[in-house]
Amino acid sequence: MITLHHVPFSRSFRVLWLLTEMGQDCEIRSYDIADGSLRDPAFLAKSPAGRVPALEVDGKVLFESGAIVEYLCETRPEHGFGRAPGEAERAEYLMWVHFAETMAHVIANLNLQHIFLRDPAMRSPTVLKIEARRLAGTMQVMEQALADRDWLLPGGFSAADMMMGFNLFSAPYYVKMEPFPALRAYMARVEAREGYQAARALDGEQRFYAKPFYPFDAT
Structure with missing residues (x-):
């Protein structure tokens, strides 16, 4: 089982989206950035900076969304979402x-x-x-x-x-x-x-933004 440590509307959505596009099932463990759960020692053992995403996959625990995305694409090349060494792109x-x-x-x-x-x-x-x-x-x-x-x-x-x-x-x-x-x-x-829509349905409610727009001259 793949386990994604996740905060809705955060960088971990990149990984959730990729897994969904690949048709890979995962267990989602959601966190709230305001409740201190990202500072729990059990989570810090998986992501030392106390940030999502962290992904438990293939017997490993990975953090950093870019690294996770590259790893998933390289270990699951049949989906065609990466570009391997030697490819023109x-x-x-x-x-x-x-x-x-x-x-x-x-x-x-x-x-x-x-x-x-x-x-x-x-x-x-x-x-x-x-x-x-x-x-x-x-x-x-x-x-x-x-x-x-x-x-x-x-x-x-x-x-x-x-x-x-x-x-x-x-x-x-x-x-x-x-x-x-x-x-x-x-x-x-x-x-x-469809992959994006399915991932967004799994994502959870965003709690970052209370307004539709934040002008740079706001007080």
């Missing part, structure tokens, strides 16, 4: 898989400022503005890549889309989507996938 695939964390890091900084610093006086308007612009910049990179293709790789839907695509469901809380027509169409294609 390998370099571009790896670039997107790891660029996902560049974008996610910016989103995490915005989450910290807007969501987790409860006292507005603790927030920095300068940081909020810089990070919102950085996020828009990463989105523009995707916009350009998707201008003439349906998915990030010319060969079709891949784990790179699951890594990057997940970010786009948090990004619109901080950056308006109107200037990004290719990304809006891409998100619609993602939402139409």
